[in-house]
Amino acid sequence: MEINSIKNRAKKRFLFIICEIVLIFFLSIFASLSQTMNTSKAVYLPKGSVGEIISYLAKLNFKVDEFDKYILVLMGFPQSGWIEIGQTSLSKFDFLYKLTTAKAAMRDITLIPGETTAYFFYEISKNLGLNYNELMKSYLENAPIKEGFLIPETYKVPVGIGEAHLVYYLINTSKKQHESLSRKIFGEWDERRWYEFITVASIVQKEAANKDEMALVASVIYNRLKIGMKLQMDGTLNYDLYSHEKITPQRIAKDNTRYNTYKYAGLPPNAVCNVSFDAIKAAIFPKKTNYLYFVRDKSTGAHIFSSTYEAHTKAIDRSNKAK
Numbered sequence: 001m002e003i004n005s006i007k008n009r010a011k012k013r014f015l016f017i018i019c020e021i022v023l024i025f026f027l028s029i030f031a032s033l034s035q036t037m038n039t040s041k042a043v044y045l046p047k048g049s050v051g052e053i054i055s056y057l058a059k060l061n062f063k064v065d066e067f068d069k070y071i072l073v074l075m076g077f078p079q080s081g082w083i084e085i086g087q088t089s090l091s092k093f094d095f096l097y098k099l100t101t102a103k104a105a106m107r108d109i110t111l112i113p114g115e116t117t118a119y120f121f122y123e124i125s126k127n128l129g130l131n132y133n134e135l136m137k138s139y140l141e142n143a144p145i146k147e148g149f150l151i152p153e154t155y156k157v158p159v160g161i162g163e164a165h166l167v168y169y170l171i172n173t174s175k176k177q178h179e180s181l182s183r184k185i186f187g188e189w190d191e192r193r194w195y196e197f198i199t200v201a202s203i204v205q206k207e208a209a210n211k212d213e214m215a216l217v218a219s220v221i222y223n224r225l226k227i228g229m230k231l232q233m234d235g236t237l238n239y240d241l242y243s244h245e246k247i248t249p250q251r252i253a254k255d256n257t258r259y260n261t262y263k264y265a266g267l268p269p270n271a272v273c274n275v276s277f278d279a280i281k282a283a284i285f286p287k288k289t290n291y292l293y294f295v296r297d298k299s300t301g302a303h304i305f306s307s308t309y310e311a312h313t314k315a316i317d318r319s320n321k322a323k
Contacts, residue, residue: 037063037095039085041160042104044169047080053099060168068096076100082158104158113152113276114205119243120150120274124166134163143171144191147239148198148271151177181277185284195271200283202271206235207294209302214282216305219289229292231261239272295319 039062045053050069057064072078075097082104085095109127111120117139125132143149151174157166179189186193200221208214224231234247239259245251252262259268293312294303297319304315 035063035092037090037092039088039090039095040162040165041085041088042158042162042165043083043085043099044158044161044165045078045080045083045099050078053078060165062095063092064096068092072096072100079103082106082156082161084158084160086160088162104160106156106158108154109157110154111150111152111274113279114273115152116238116240116243116273117147117150118240122241128157128159128161128166130163130166135167138164138167139171142167144175145195145198146270148195148202148274149178150174150274152274152276181280185281197280197283198275199267199271201275201279202273203231203233203235203267204282205273205275205279206238207233208279208282209296211278213303214279215285215287216289216291217294217303218282218286220291220294220305222286223290223292225266228265230263230265231267233261236261236268236272239268239270243273 043057046056048056050072051066054064054066054069054072071093078099079102083099084102084104085098086102090098107128109124118136121135121139122132124130125135140146150170155170155173157169161169178194182189182194200218203221204214204217208217221231221233223229236259237247237251237255238245239257252260256263258264259272261268289305290307291305293306293309293315295306295312295316296302297304297315299319304319306312306315
């Protein structure tokens with residue numbers, strides 16, 4: 001009798017401990033799911049497994065952990081693409097639930113070839129009501145190069161997206177495309193070599209009148225660099241927020257940065273704009289020429305290319321007469 005009583009008490013004690021453990025477990029889950037999450041009003045989710053999505057969110061400093069993937073599985077599989085969260089502060093439970101149920105209202109933003117990152121973000125800050133300084137800060141902290149990294153195209157982004165999330169999305173999307181093109185051309189992804197081509201491509205993008213001229217402009221750049229001749233190209237001065245400024249003799253005289261290729265030999269310290277794949281290909285595969293000069297033909301808008309200064313001055317005279 002006494003032995004049975006002891007056994008019964010032991011069973012009850014064991015069940016009590018199990019119940020305590022279960023209760024503590026569920027209370028910890030409740031506490032975790034009740035904690036406040038800070039987020040942007042829209043979040044981008046890549047395609048992938050639940051674990052990959054949780055890892056992606058963790059990299060963006062969302063307060064999620066390995067256990068949350070099991071919660072997500074119970075709620076339903078997260079959608080890919082932009083998710084409308086709708087508010088910047090909510091419980092983790094509500095946040096995870098929205099990842100499986102909501103979609104975001106989208107709008108287009110377009111980056112054209114030849115535009116600088118600074119000017120692009122300046123326009124975005126006005127059109128989307130975002131903070132320009134925060135956009136630039138986030139970009140400079142995360143982009144592998146200061147300029148020329150974003151791929152010119154039309155991006156679909158959600159209304160209410162935050163600065164950091166937008167920049168991360170643009171950089172991540174662009175990196176995949178850079179790597180893909182590099183592997184297609186070279187069979188490998190050599191970032192340092194690729195970014196050197198982007199610097200040349202950015203000058204090509206600023207200077208060429210059309211796609212057909214790009215490889216010719218690239219040849220002039222390489223020919224001048226080879227003999228130590230200054231590039232003396234206006235486009236290198238259209239960096240940052242100077243993107244649309246007309247280059248005058250006064251501007252050339254007062255700009256003392258390395259972007260001023262009238263004063264300094266060699267390439268500028270960074271790319272001067274974001275570039276098309278056509279410009280990158282021209283930088284990689286320039287035409288083989290002896291050209292050292294080009295001037296815009298005012299009658300056609302295209303350029304006249306010359307190998308000697310004498311031929312160049314004649315081209316200038318011809319262009320001025322056609323004005």
